[in-house]
Amino acid sequence: MEKFNRLTGVAAPLAVVNVDTDMIIPKDYLKTIKRTGLGKGLFAEARYLDDGSENPDFVLNKPAYRNAQILVAGDNFGCGSSREHAPWALLDFGIRCVISTSFADIFYNNCFKNGILPIVVTQDELDKLMDDARRGANATVSVDLEAQEIRGPDGGVVRFDIDPFRKHCLLNGLDDIALTLEKADAISTYETRAAENRAWL
Template identity: 50%
Template sequence: MEAFKQHTGLVGPVDRVNVDTDAIIPKQFLKRIERTGFGQFLFFEWRFTEDGQVIPTFDLNKPRYQGASVLISRANFGCGSSREHAPWAILDYGFKVVIAPSYADIFYNNCFKNGILPIKLSEEQVEELFQCTAKHEGYKLNVDLENKTLTDEYGLKIDFDLDEHRRQFLLQGLDDIGLTLQHVDKISAYEAQHQERLALNL
């Protein structure tokens, strides 16, 4: 997993509350066993008609938001089923940061395991970001995880909170396996001692 320290990216809005994981990645696309390839199906039923035509009124389909890598949305983002395919689809589409007032717990945890930074802000702060995104075409945010700040070129600065353990996970590019491998020497030593004890007891 890549280390995350800073990211500057175009902001893409999904102005809806209670965005559930079935909307993020519909169930018919869960047959793949790889983590990649899901981005094309992100928000599929909002982006496309039943016969596969692009819905031009959906924000992420608009030309001004093409290439967005910072996603903003409303409260309770990622609710619904626990499918890890949801952050896989978000990451594969190109989003590295998600900003919302609140998240479903399982989705929130899965973001960190996949190298996505989910930021919690107040509803008022999120509303301000929506207004800035609508007002300024090509609106970008700089996300500084080291200093826990959001800034833009118009003078905005917002501090955000994040559990230090999770922050270090992203700063060092660690997932659960990577964290475990940091202690491989101790694990190997324990296993050797365990084998010795077993041999003495035979």
């Protein structure tokens, strides 16, 4: 998993509440268990018209936001089914951070396991960040995980809380497998001892 320390980039405004995982990645894209290639399906029903062409009105299709790495979204982001393809699609598109007033629990947990930083802010803070994001490519936002700060283009600072363990994992790029491998010596010692004590197995 890629480490997350500081991220400075364009923030795309998605002022929609209750964005569910089916909107993030429609069911048609769930036939794969690969984490790559899903970016093309991100928000597919909103990004594309019936003929397959891009919807020019959708935020991520606008020139200023095509390379957005931060998403500023409405309340209750990631609700609905528990599909892990949702954070996979965001990450494959290039989104490393989502900012909202609240997240569905399973989606929130899946973000951390895939190297995405979900940040919870107050409604007033979200309104300010949404306003910053609406300025387009000329207004970049910086997210500093170590300092737990979001800096807007005008120098305004929003501080955010995060669980210390999750922060540690993101800063060091540790997913569940990497966390297990940190205990590789202890696991090997246990397996050796177990084999000696239960040779009949």
